[in-house]
Amino acid sequence: MDFSYSNELLEIKRNAREFAEKEIRPHVLEWDEGQIFPREVLAQLAGLGFLGILVPAEYGGAGLGYLEYVTIVEELSRVDGSIGISVAAHISLCTGHIFTFGTEEQRRRFVVPLAKGEKLGAWSLTEPEAGSDAGGTQTTARRDGDSWILNGQKTFTTHGTYGDICVAMAVTDKPAGHHGISAFIVEKGTPGFYAGKKENKLGLRASDTSTVVFDDCRIPKDNLLGEAGHGFIDALTVLDGGRISIAALALGMGQGAFEAALKYSKQRKQFGRAIADFQAIQFKLADMATEIDAARLLTHRAAWMQDQGMKTTAQSSMAKLYAGEAAVRAANECVQIHGGYGYIKEYPAEKYYRDVKLCTIGEGTSEIQRMVIARELLKD
Numbered sequence: 097m098d099f100s101y102s103n104e105l106l107e108i109k110r111n112a113r114e115f116a117e118k119e120i121r122p123h124v125l126e127w128d129e130g131q132i133f134p135r136e137v138l139a140q141l142a143g144l145g146f147l148g149i150l151v152p153a154e155y156g157g158a159g160l161g162y163l164e165y166v167t168i169v170e171e172l173s174r175v176d177g178s179i180g181i182s183v184a185a186h187i188s189l190c191t192g193h194i195f196t197f198g199t200e201e202q203r204r205r206f207v208v209p210l211a212k213g214e215k216l217g218a219w220s221l222t223e224p225e226a227g228s229d230a231g232g233t234q235t236t237a238r239r240d241g242d243s244w245i246l247n248g249q250k251t252f253t254t255h256g257t258y259g260d261i262c263v264a265m266a267v268t269d270k271p272a273g274h275h276g277i278s279a280f281i282v283e284k285g286t287p288g289f290y291a292g293k294k295e296n297k298l299g300l301r302a303s304d305t306s307t308v309v310f311d312d313c314r315i316p317k318d319n320l321l322g323e324a325g326h327g328f329i330d331a332l333t334v335l336d337g338g339r340i341s342i343a344a345l346a347l348g349m350g351q352g353a354f355e356a357a358l359k360y361s362k363q364r365k366q367f368g369r370a371i372a373d374f375q376a377i378q379f380k381l382a383d384m385a386t387e388i389d390a391a392r393l394l395t396h397r398a399a400w401m402q403d404q405g406m407k408t409t410a411q412s413s414m415a416k417l418y419a420g421e422a423a424v425r426a427a428n429e430c431v432q433i434h435g436g437y438g439y440i441k442e443y444p445a446e447k448y449y450r451d452v453k454l455c456t457i458g459e460g461t462s463e464i465q466r467m468v469i470a471r472e473l474l475k476d
């Protein structure tokens with residue numbers, strides 16, 4: 097057992113924190129209020145090598161692992177979860193799916209520009225009628241000569257509007273059920289592929305979440321990703337990695353909320369003393385810190401297992417479930433510790449409170465995580 101971090105990891109953590117404090121923190125409120133997606137920040141993150149963190153150097157990435165990846169997502173989300181979710185969708189969902197299941201030609205063509213951050217990635221599984229039950233996908237793809245023709249609609253796609261490369265799941269063989277769904281790579285600008293409604297969200301308002309539409313969208317046959325009929329099964333593997341990054345997103349926001357609460361509790365005076373002197377407040381801080389630490393350990397264990405090439409279905413879900421719910425509790429207590437000032441926008445508490453709720457919903461709700469964990473526990 098070794099709980100210490102390597103110097104390289106600590107250096108990455110420092111760089112990510114410095115970037116977030118300097119380039120993100122000053123704009124957080126403005127982007128949130130205006131629902132502005134700061135595309136240029138993603139370009140800057142690419143410049144730091146962060147967007148290709150998991151991709152080997154020969155495909156334009158940094159060739160590092162999940163521990164480095166979750167550290168970056170945590171540090172960015174500590175300041176703004178909108179940037180954290182953007183990075184997570186780009187790296188573990190879109191890029192991860194193509195890198196893991198793509199052909200050599202697809203890796204060269206799509207992963208290289210994604211890893212370099214020249215292109216932004218999106219990943220579309222959820223549909224209006226197929227959320228938790230994503231196997232109920234209704235979007236279809238039918239073969240026509242050298243092409244596939246896609247029809248249907250996806251909802252809640254992160255980077256639905258700004259994404260350049262979208263991985264989308266569609267039914268290719270309906271009677272085969274979950275084994276009849278395939279994954280496809282669709283490029284921005286393809287006729288019949290466009291962004292629909294941009295969602296007006298409770299939180300993470302600077303992230304781009306939109307409907308995407310496929311209207312007789314014709315793509316080359318070579319844009320089939322992985323084996324025909326294997327798209328949904330592959331997507332579940334992709335989510336094993338993705339859920340670790342959502343745990344890191346939660347962790348970052350929980351940590352940010354804790355730090356804001358700690359700072360405020362030392363400054364705010366009532367009854368002639370700092371509110372941090374009251375045991376009721378101290379116990380809240382102690383619970384927040386303990387739960388965030390436990391969430392970090394679960395997240396880092398799942399990340400470490402991914403880096404060892406181990407199966408992490410249960411551990412990813414445990415990390416995501418616990419970190420998401422612990423961060424929601426931390427943000428709630430952060431508002432409580434701020435009193436009335438927690439309710440207004442001059443303080444960061446209310447934004448953490450709004451943003452963090454996504455973590456018990458996206459990439460599988462808490463209920464679905466419990467189902468996944470129980471299924472793994474009950475396996476022979």
Ligand SMILES: Cc1cc2nc3c(=O)[nH]c(=O)nc-3n(C[C@H](O)[C@H](O)[C@H](O)COP(=O)(O)OP(=O)(O)OC[C@H]3O[C@@H](n4cnc5c(N)ncnc54)[C@H](O)[C@@H]3O)c2cc1C
Pocket residue numbers: 185219220221222224226227228229251252253254255297300305454457458459460461462463464
């Ligand atoms: C900001 C944001 C970004 C997102 N980004 C992406 C993205 O990039 N790509 C993508 O594909 N999707 C994305 N999503 C979609 C997200 O993954 C889904 O919203 C989520 O999986 C839940 O699906 P749903 O919204 O349809 O809820 P539903 O499935 O309708 O669930 C509603 C409620 O019912 C519960 N429920 C459902 N089934 C069961 C069951 N069997 N047992 C017990 N309870 C159950 C759920 O837990 C939930 O509480 C995003 C969502 C948001 C809000």
